[in-house]
Amino acid sequence: MAEATLKDVARAANVHVGTASRALDPARSHLVNEVTKQRVLTAATELGYKVNAMARGLRKGSSGLIGVVVGDVGNPFLPPILRGIEQELGPRGFMTVVAETHENSDVLQSTCEQLLALRVDAIVISAAHLGDEPFVTELEKLVPVVLGVRRVNGAGHHIVTHDDVLGARLATSHLVDCGHRQLAQLRGPLDVSSFSGRAEGFQQIVAERGCEDVSIDVVADEPTTAEGKRLAEQLLARTRNRPTAIFAHNDSMAVGALEALADVGLSCPRDVSIVGYNDAPLTEHLEPALSTVRLPSHALGRRTAALVLGLLSGEAEPPSTVQLQPELIIRGSTSSRVPLAAAEPAGA
Amino acid sequence: MAEATLKDVARAANVHVGTASRALDPARSHLVNEVTKQRVLTAATELGYKVNAMARGLRKGSSGLIGVVVGDVGNPFLPPILRGIEQELGPRGFMTVVAETHENSDVLQSTCEQLLALRVDAIVISAAHLGDEPFVTELEKLVPVVLGVRRVNGAGHHIVTHDDVLGARLATSHLVDCGHRQLAQLRGPLDVSSFSGRAEGFQQIVAERGCEDVSIDVVADEPTTAEGKRLAEQLLARTRNRPTAIFAHNDSMAVGALEALADVGLSCPRDVSIVGYNDAPLTEHLEPALSTVRLPSHALGRRTAALVLGLLSGEAEPPSTVQLQPELIIRGSTSSRVPLAAAEPAGA
DNA sequence: ATGAAAGCGCTAACAA
DNA sequence: TTGTTAGCGCTTTCAT
Numbered sequence: 001m002a003e004a005t006l007k008d009v010a011r012a013a014n015v016h017v018g019t020a021s022r023a024l025d026p027a028r029s030h031l032v033n034e035v036t037k038q039r040v041l042t043a044a045t046e047l048g049y050k051v052n053a054m055a056r057g058l059r060k061g062s063s064g065l066i067g068v069v070v071g072d073v074g075n076p077f078l079p080p081i082l083r084g085i086e087q088e089l090g091p092r093g094f095m096t097v098v099a100e101t102h103e104n105s106d107v108l109q110s111t112c113e114q115l116l117a118l119r120v121d122a123i124v125i126s127a128a129h130l131g132d133e134p135f136v137t138e139l140e141k142l143v144p145v146v147l148g149v150r151r152v153n154g155a156g157h158h159i160v161t162h163d164d165v166l167g168a169r170l171a172t173s174h175l176v177d178c179g180h181r182q183l184a185q186l187r188g189p190l191d192v193s194s195f196s197g198r199a200e201g202f203q204q205i206v207a208e209r210g211c212e213d214v215s216i217d218v219v220a221d222e223p224t225t226a227e228g229k230r231l232a233e234q235l236l237a238r239t240r241n242r243p244t245a246i247f248a249h250n251d252s253m254a255v256g257a258l259e260a261l262a263d264v265g266l267s268c269p270r271d272v273s274i275v276g277y278n279d280a281p282l283t284e285h286l287e288p289a290l291s292t293v294r295l296p297s298h299a300l301g302r303r304t305a306a307l308v309l310g311l312l313s314g315e316a317e318p319p320s321t322v323q324l325q326p327e328l329i330i331r332g333s334t335s336s337r338v339p340l341a342a343a344e345p346a347g348a
Numbered sequence: 349m350a351e352a353t354l355k356d357v358a359r360a361a362n363v364h365v366g367t368a369s370r371a372l373d374p375a376r377s378h379l380v381n382e383v384t385k386q387r388v389l390t391a392a393t394e395l396g397y398k399v400n401a402m403a404r405g406l407r408k409g410s411s412g413l414i415g416v417v418v419g420d421v422g423n424p425f426l427p428p429i430l431r432g433i434e435q436e437l438g439p440r441g442f443m444t445v446v447a448e449t450h451e452n453s454d455v456l457q458s459t460c461e462q463l464l465a466l467r468v469d470a471i472v473i474s475a476a477h478l479g480d481e482p483f484v485t486e487l488e489k490l491v492p493v494v495l496g497v498r499r500v501n502g503a504g505h506h507i508v509t510h511d512d513v514l515g516a517r518l519a520t521s522h523l524v525d526c527g528h529r530q531l532a533q534l535r536g537p538l539d540v541s542s543f544s545g546r547a548e549g550f551q552q553i554v555a556e557r558g559c560e561d562v563s564i565d566v567v568a569d570e571p572t573t574a575e576g577k578r579l580a581e582q583l584l585a586r587t588r589n590r591p592t593a594i595f596a597h598n599d600s601m602a603v604g605a606l607e608a609l610a611d612v613g614l615s616c617p618r619d620v621s622i623v624g625y626n627d628a629p630l631t632e633h634l635e636p637a638l639s640t641v642r643l644p645s646h647a648l649g650r651r652t653a654a655l656v657l658g659l660l661s662g663e664a665e666p667p668s669t670v671q672l673q674p675e676l677i678i679r680g681s682t683s684s685r686v687p688l689a690a691a692e693p694a695g696a
Numbered sequence: 697a698t699g700a701a702a703g704c705g706c707t708a709a710c711a712a
Numbered sequence: 713t714t715g716t717t718a719g720c721g722c723t724t725t726c727a728t
Contacts, residue, residue: 003467003490005705016715021707028707033713048490053465054402054411055705058720063402073430074629079422086448095462098446100434114443117401119351142351142396225633255633281422282628285573285603287635353721364699369723376723381697403721406704 004047012043020044024051057119066308067115068098069108071127076251076280077297078126081148084301085124092309094121101127103222109135116142122308128152129191144311148304149295151193151321158311159321160304164194167293167326168201168247171275174291174328175245176209178273178336184215184243186231186253188223195223198249198277214241223249228256236264236272244272245334251276251283254290258333269335279329288332296324352395360391368392372399405467414656415463416446417456419475424599424628425645426474429496432649433472433656440657442469449475451570456480460487470656476500477539492659496652497643499541499669506659507669508652512542515641515674516549516595519623522639522676523593524557526621526684532563532591534579534601536571543571546597546625562589571597576604584612584620592620593682599624599631602638606681617683627677636680644672 010020015036022028023040032040043049057063066089070078086096097120101107108127112135115123126148128136133152139145140157147159168185175183185202188195206213216234220227228248235243248254254276261268268274268288276283279294303322310317358368363384370376371388380388391397405411414437418426434444445468449455456475460483463471474496476484481500487493488505495507516533523531533550536543554561564582568575576596583591596602602624609616616622616636624631627642651670658665 003464006707007705017706018708018716019714022714025707031713036713050461050465052406052467052705054405054467055720056707057402058400058406058704058722059706059708061720072427073421074427076629079420082421083448095445095447095466097443099443100431113398116351117398118443119400119402255630258633280630281424282603282630282634285606285634286630354723355721365722366700366724367698370698373723379697384697400721403704404723406706406720407722407724409704 003052004044004049005052006049008047009040009044009049012047013040015040024049062121063119064094065115065118065120066094066096067112067118067120067123068096069101069111069115069123069125069127070098071101071103073098073100077149077278077295080297081126081301081304084298084303085148085305086301088302088305089308103127103129105129105132105135108132112139121312122146124148124304124308126150126304128193129189130193130196131191144308146304146307146311149194149300156319157321158307158317158319160300160307160324161193161321162295162300162324162326164197164326165201165204167277167295167328168198169205170326170328171247171277171291171293172202172205173209174330174334175247175273175275176205176211178245178334180211180243180245180273182212182214182241182243183245183247184213184235186228186246186248186257187215187219188249188253189221190219195249198247202247212241214243220249220253223253225252225256225259228253229260230256232257232260233263236260236266246272246274248274248276251278251280251290251292254292254333255283255286258286258290268333273334275334284331286333291331291334292329294327294329296326300324351400352392352397353400354397356395357388357392357397360395361388363388372397410469411467412442413466413468414442414444415460415466415468415471416444417449417459417463417471417473417475418446419449419451421446421448425497425626425643428645429474429649429652432646432651433496433653434649436650436653437656451475451477453477453480453483457483464490469660470494472496472652472656474498474652476541477537478541478544479539492656494652494655494659497542497648504667505669506655506665506667508648508655508672509541509669510643510648510672510674512545512674513549513552515625515643515676516546517553518674518676519595519625519639519641520550520553521557522678522682523595523621523623524553524559526593526682528559528591528593528621530560530562530589530591531593531595532561532583534576534594534596534605535563535567536597536601537569538567543597546595550595560589562586562591568597568601571601573600573604573607576601577608578604580605580608581611584608584614594620594622596622596624599626599628599638599640602640602681603631603634606634606638616681621682623682632679634681639679639682640677642675642677644674648672 010017023032023037099111122144124146128150133154190196276290276292279292283290358365368388371380371385447459470492472494476498538544624638624640627640631638
């Protein structure tokens, strides 16, 4: 199991380590005689030589590792983002180290410490909560940081996200266009920029279009199906101010709302229309198929990686916010049919 | 951005690096005077000292990194596995490096090379295809390897998986118990042990229970919804030998089958029953809710990590196969109603 | 209990 | 074109 070292290769090729090192590095191999080079390459292959990334990193002062900190790999929008990041970074010789925080700020911090110990060349954080701003600001003094998907408060950061306010506006407008006047939103934790942005977009449209916001004040602790259901149940239990349309901050909660509806014998979209967010797998196969907002996840990953590369290139990148556009996907869970409970006083 | 080194800490604490090193290592800090130790600890904190993992790894000859190679992070059974692995490994001071292969054996190999260059202490592979056996065997000579979820041919490996044959037997038995006699399976790529195991389990039950296997010979190139639909369409287009029950090798294909059914105006489970595999998110919210087989993903991750730890402990672990049990989840997509097309000659 | 020094494997600056 | 050497930051053995 003892790995061959450069010294072994050099000995086998009958050259000195310096030469072997040069021959093996594409960027410098032109400095070495073609014949010698072949000899080294052959020896390396025969010995199964693999450069020791730790030794190299130690010497070069850079590890070639990029840390990626996410909240939860199970989150449906993450895989395409991770893929996008890797697609951009891999060919440049970087490797990504993915770590999860489970939405816990303490874990975020200790994870970043670990990544710092590894001497990652940059850190991508897509697990930020709004309150993590001070920490992020500190971190930025130690290593290039890019915030993916979620922002933190304050300026001066490098951010690649998509427009949550717009996404919510799209979704809510669609609901209003369908003729709904009493709307409610199912909110995710507002200390996450994605959800606070969505909340804002929803409220903007409700105000602009002169509709009524009948949301309950409660915010889901976790934006899960169970929570969405619980919240929706409260909404539906009302005798007045019952919404005819619901905007859920993500698909899981939308599914919960769907369940709550079915439980009390109401139909979607006939009685209540529902829009989700994220376009998670299988949402299009639900009954009814879920109208939702789709993030440009893959592009988001690539842009994030591109920004990392920019920061690493040495040229001073000024703080910036890249904001991609989400897309409304209209499916079966929204319709313009005016529901019974909301019928105007004088029959339509 | 220049990180503090141990030398800096030593200087600040007015001791020599060796002492600083000892003071900072919980395992050796008892060798150092309590007062000195506090002085070092304080200095370290003030300077924001973080050990350089590359330097330490280089010196110690081990990186504290565990490579985890997966096919596709988007695969629904993976997140719980990754979580299980991390839960077991994290507290032991290991960090995991996750890499994707996109089901490509060449990528698997180059990924492992990269991990070897990083000098990971062990590699977990859950992206193996049956044909990767020679490569895995070579790899095992260089680094401890644990195969998670998927096996490869041959003996001598360390494997933690679940019983695909049993899972398929459970699913198929359930279908037969429901009264079905003409069954078909939707196969995933048979060069993956999960799918070949499921294929085998299905065939065993069909034979044991004297049923008819009316599967088509084709195997899905990729086990996706689109492929599942395509395969199911062929099945349903038949005028004779049309199955009354379908066992899909995963939930995606099952959903495809559901779609195909709807497209030709057939109903599930009235006309055709369907069972999937994996219990992916949202499958329980489909219409009908999908009967499926659930892997003990989280436990699988923990056991995998435990085995890694075992291999790392130095005591020679003999090759072994840990096989956890899957669980059949019966929901709405399977029923005992004998479908029209399969009604016995003489009316019920 | 602490200091001194070697060396992990590699790259880069300098010499020849 | 190739050889030589210092040193990246750390742990560890051997002195003291």
